[in-house]
Each structure stands twice: as structure tokens, then as C-alpha cells.
Amino acid sequence: ELEMPAFTATKVSQYSCQRKTTLNNYNKKFTDAFEVMAENYEFKENEILCLEFLRASSLLKSLPFSVTRMKDIQGLPCVGDQVRDIIEEIIEDGESSRVKEVLNDERYKAFKQFTSVFGVGVKTSERWYRMGLRTVQEVKADKTLKLSKMQKAGFLYYEDLVSCVSKAEADAVTSIVKNTVCTFLPDALVTITGGFRRGKNIGHDIDFLITNPGPREDDELLHKVIDLWKKQGLLLYCDIIESTFVKEQLPSRKVDAMDHFQKCFAILKLYQPRVDNSTCNTSKKLELAEVKDWKAILVDLVITPFEQYAYALLGWTGSRQFGRDLRRYATHERKMMLDNHGLYDRRKRIFLKAGSEEEIFAHLGLDYVAPWERNA
Template sequence: QINEAEVAEFSVPTYACQRRTTLENHNAVLTDALSLLAEHAELSDEDGRGVAFRRAAAVLKALPKPVTSVKQLRGLPCLGDHSLRIIKDILENRESSEVQSTKQSERFKALKVLTGIFGVGAKTADRWIRDGINNLQQLQDSGQTLNRAQQAGLQHYDHLSQPVTKQEADAIGEIVEEAVASVLPGARITLIGGFRRGKLTGHDVDFLITHPEEGREVGLMPKVVSWLESKGFLLYQKTTRNSYLESKDGPARPASNMDRFERCFSIFKLPEEEKPAAKHPETLTGNVEQSLPLTSSHVSAEGEALKRWRAVRVDLVVSPISQFAFALLGWTGSKLFERELRRWAGHEKAMSLSSHALYDNKQVETHFVQTPSVKKKRVSKKTKTCSSMMT
């Protein structure tokens, strides 16, 4: 019999948002394995399993040193039987057969390549795989109809599958800053997403834009986009407008975790500094632009100056200043941290958190009205802006 006190080596709070978050991961081998299974579950429409693996990985990431035995994990939260089995396998046999077979499965490889195309989600990839499409070449040969996003995603696949560096994110930040300052002096931009958490690379660059005067941000995005387009910085863009106040279920209760800010999904054409033979790693599947170097170039009519550039995914979000704190919090991530923060707010504090506001559920309840036919929750005007409730 093992003495519990002896083996309870680590203490980790239940919710990921209650843990000190660090970029230093002492258990990368284990968390990579669990993250791979999470990714596989997410791509297979098994979100529940996906979250379970993500939570288990997050617990291991929070540990101050490498785990050497499953006994050390006794009493830790979020480690289900399945995750523990994987961990045990790796600790005892150096690898997990389930992880290995998942990684090597043709279906997983195909899902990864196809969903790696900007604009392609798990459902579309699954449909294509059922039609016998497993890679980019087969997709191109198939004559499948692609939407505008997917066409751009396929065209710039090689660039977009390379991680974006902090240096590139900063260079894009300067361009966005200039765009925003030109169309609305006084407007502010903030780097959000993974780079705000201190990550050194990311799959895209995210920016939050606001103006210190409420309302001045209205109509800003189309102007920023026009400016960027006029200077040739955009290879693709799609803007979705702000639908927060017009949503039918009221501003307090977004139907999904997706926020309703005005947002621009784009692919930037980032000019690269001219330096001799910038070396990039080989691409994994690079079927489309195989003959092209990673950095594309234009030769002018005179055949001089090579203008090198690279495609980068950039997300722009505009928030009114009254919701800025919530937008900043909601867009800093990670996705699991945000999910856990909302869960903690709801379960432990009886509050509803979104990227727009924080509501005290008890106070909101008092404003609910009940219509005769259906029980419909409505929020009175009084509770619409609740920045003051943020404690």
C-alpha cells in the first residue's frame, strides 16, 4: 500500500485558468502525445474526447518537473483512464502504440493535410476523403469546387503551413498600425492570440483594434481593409460584420463561443527583407508549389529587383472600447484557457463570461421576462454593459 501523502507530489487546481501558466513545458513528450490524440479526436468530430485530452495535456504542462512514474500523478485532476493509459505506456515503453498508430494512419494524415488548407474544416475534409481525395494533388486533380477562401488556401498552402515568427508578426503589426493610423487617428492596435502569451511562433497573427472614444470604431474595418488592399498587402480577405446587438438571443448569451465582433480573416502578402538565400525548412507535403521556393518573388519588367514576399494568415478584430477588456481577455487564449475560464465563471461564480461582457447570472435572472408561449430569456437594457461587474 502506497502512502498517499508520499505520492501526492504535485498539486494542480481543477480548472486550467486557475493555474500559473508558463511556456516552459517539462513534459513535452507526454503532452505532444496527448495533443496528437486531441487533434485526432477534434478532426473526427469527437469534441468531448478532444477536450478531455486537451485538459490532461494542460495538467501535465503545469507540472514543475518531468513525470517519471504514473504514481506521481495520483490525485491530479483531469487525468482520465485513457490519458493515464497513454502516459503509462510512454513512461514504460517510451512510446504509446495508440499514438503511433494514430500518427501513421492514412486517414489522420489525410485529415491533417486537407484541414491544413485555410478554409477547410473537418467536415469538408471528411467528405473529400470519402470521395477518395487524400492529398493536395488529388484535390487539384479532382475538380472539386472550392470556395474563394479554399482557393487562396490551396494557392498559398506552402507559405501558410510554415509557422509565423514573432519577427514576422511584428512586421505585420507595423503595417496594420500604419493602416489604422491612416484611416482613424487615435485608434489602437494590440497583438493578441498566441504571440500575446509570449509564444515565439504561431499559425497566424491576431490583432485587436479599438478607439478610446466609444463608437468611433464603427465602420473602421472596411477602411483598414481598403487601405491594405490599395497598398497591395492583401492576398485574400473576408470581413464579417459585428452582429452583437442584433443577435436574436440577446447580447448576454451568444449561441456559441464564437464572438460577434467585426472581424477580418485575411492572408497578408508580407514583403521580406532582401537577404541572400533565406533558408526555410522543407515543407511536409508541398505538392502545390513544389517547384517554387518558399518565398515567392516577382521580377519587374526590367528584370531587376527581386521583391520577395511571404503569405501569412492574419486575423483582425474590432471592438468598441467598452468591451475591449473582455475582447482582449477572450482573444489572448489559449483556447483551452478561455474555455476553462468560462466554465469556471459559470460553475464556480454563477457568472457568464464572453468576449463581450461578464454578467452576474443572478442579477440577469431578475431581468428575465417570460413570454406566454415559450420561456424566452431576455435581458433588459440595464444589464447590457457590465464592465463594472468585472471584479
């Protein structure tokens, strides 16, 4: 029997920021199962068990081999009793009865549908479930429900928004965002973040960070961009959130705190010509005119001051679990506080400046982890 090349379980860190996690997942069978369990605990607002399964999922994604025997997970961190039981079931039967139970659970199935609508979270799902509603169609048909502006957009563009964003669509939107921003601020830096920066070729949205390296700041930039898109008929929905950042404020202690940047959660209309109709006959051309030639795409735009750009980039690149572990590592291993705006050293009582992600890892005493290795 061939032995694995020197893999030592006891050397695996409990923090995903000390591991390399590429998109090459050898344990999808297990991690998909854990993610179902985590989601079900999220729906039940059990944060502790939700995080336990998310951490286990992250850990197995980082392993350089497929788990096939219980011996393979010996000595690994992040594997509690519940996680171990599910691994054992999957090794023995190829599937987990607990996971199957969740997948067939009425409440889980309804929440899964409700939360697939843009603007609908656990709280709203809970309310609809208690009213006896079970499917997206039932919610849509109920005209007595009071929907937010966001949820209305969520139902209006439902089909487009649940079908994932492709890399090609992300590239097309990147050009639009760059061109629009540069008409107002030619020197502005526009960077795609989120899953696409980590090398994924699909996503649920497209995330952008915008900063101006020059001396000139423009508080109106985001409004100008949005107004132009409105005029061009490209804006289907938009929620602008103004900056709430206060200078010198300490990083938040919360695990999943919102940052204070000026930002916009938008739905853009992306035109995509489907067929080359130059060879079509007239009746075919008329028919094509009826076909919807655009797709609704979720876009997050975040404006950051240049001094905070590296921290914002690290935070918005994710993954979410990678970010959580960076902050947990900073707090518990370094007596520092990290968020999307900066890093505060509690012993020295100073903010540590950084002009790049590499510098932030260095401040934390961590080996650099490249974006495509942050798919924790």
C-alpha cells in the same frame, strides 16, 4: 533523494484558469502524444474524448516537473483511464503504441493534410476522404472539385501559410497594421493578441484587436483599412464579417461560440527583402528580380467597442483551452456567464463592467493570471 519543493497534487485545480501555464513545458513527450489523440477525436467529431485529451495536455503543461513515475500523477485531476494508459506506455517504453497507431492511420494522415489548408475543416476533409482523396496534391490536381474562395486562397498560398509566422514577421505586420489604422483614427488602440501576446515566438497567424478609446466611433474603419491595402496591392485575401452584436444580449452558453465583433480574416502580402543586392553584378541582379520577395501571412483583425475591450482582449489572448476553462469556471463555480463581450451575473441579473483583464479576474474571484501564464 531530493524531494520536490512542496508540490501537492490535490491542490491542483481542474480549471486551467486557476493554474499558471508558461511556455516552459516539462512534459512535452506526453502533451504531444495527447494532442495527437485529441486531434484524431476531433477528426472523428468525438468532442468529449477530444476535450478529455486537451484538458490532460493542459494539466501536464502546468506541472513544475517532468513526470517520470505513475506516482507523479497520483491525485491529479483531468487524468482519466485513457490518459493514464498512455502515460504508462510512455513511461515504460518511451512511446505510446496507441499514438503510433493514430499517426500511421490512413484517415488521420489524410485529415491532417486536408485541414492544413486554410479554409478546410473536418466536414470538407470527410467529403474528400470519402471520394478517395488522400493528399493535398491529389486534391489540388482534381479539377472537378468546387472550392470556396477561402480554400482557393489556401491552395494558392499553401507553402507560405503552412510555414509558421515568426516574431520578426509579427513585428513587421504590427507596424503595418498600426500605421494604416492610425492614418484614419490617430487615437485608435491596436493590440496584438493570440499566441504572440502569450509570449510565443511563432504562430499560425497574427491576431489584432482594434478599439477607439475616444468618443468617436467609426464603423467604416475596417473597410477603410482594407480598401487602402487593396490599393497598395498588399491584400491577397479578405473575408469581412459585420458585427452581429445586440445590446444586452446574454453571453452564449456554447463552449466555442463565435463572438459578434466586426472582424476580418485576411491574408497580407509581407515584403521581405532577402539579400542586400548592392554588391551583386548585373546578371545576379536579374536573377534576384525573379525571386519572390514577399510572404503570405494570415492576419485576424477584430474591431471592438471600447466598453467591451477588456473582455475581447481576454478572449482573443487565449489560449483556447484557457478561455474554455474561464467560461466553464464562470458557469459552474460562479453562476455567471462569460464571453468575449462581457460577464453576466445570473444571481444579481447584471452585466459586470471591466476596464482591464485584472478586473475580470477579480469579478470571477480568481487570482490574476498574466498572458504568458495562459499557455494552457
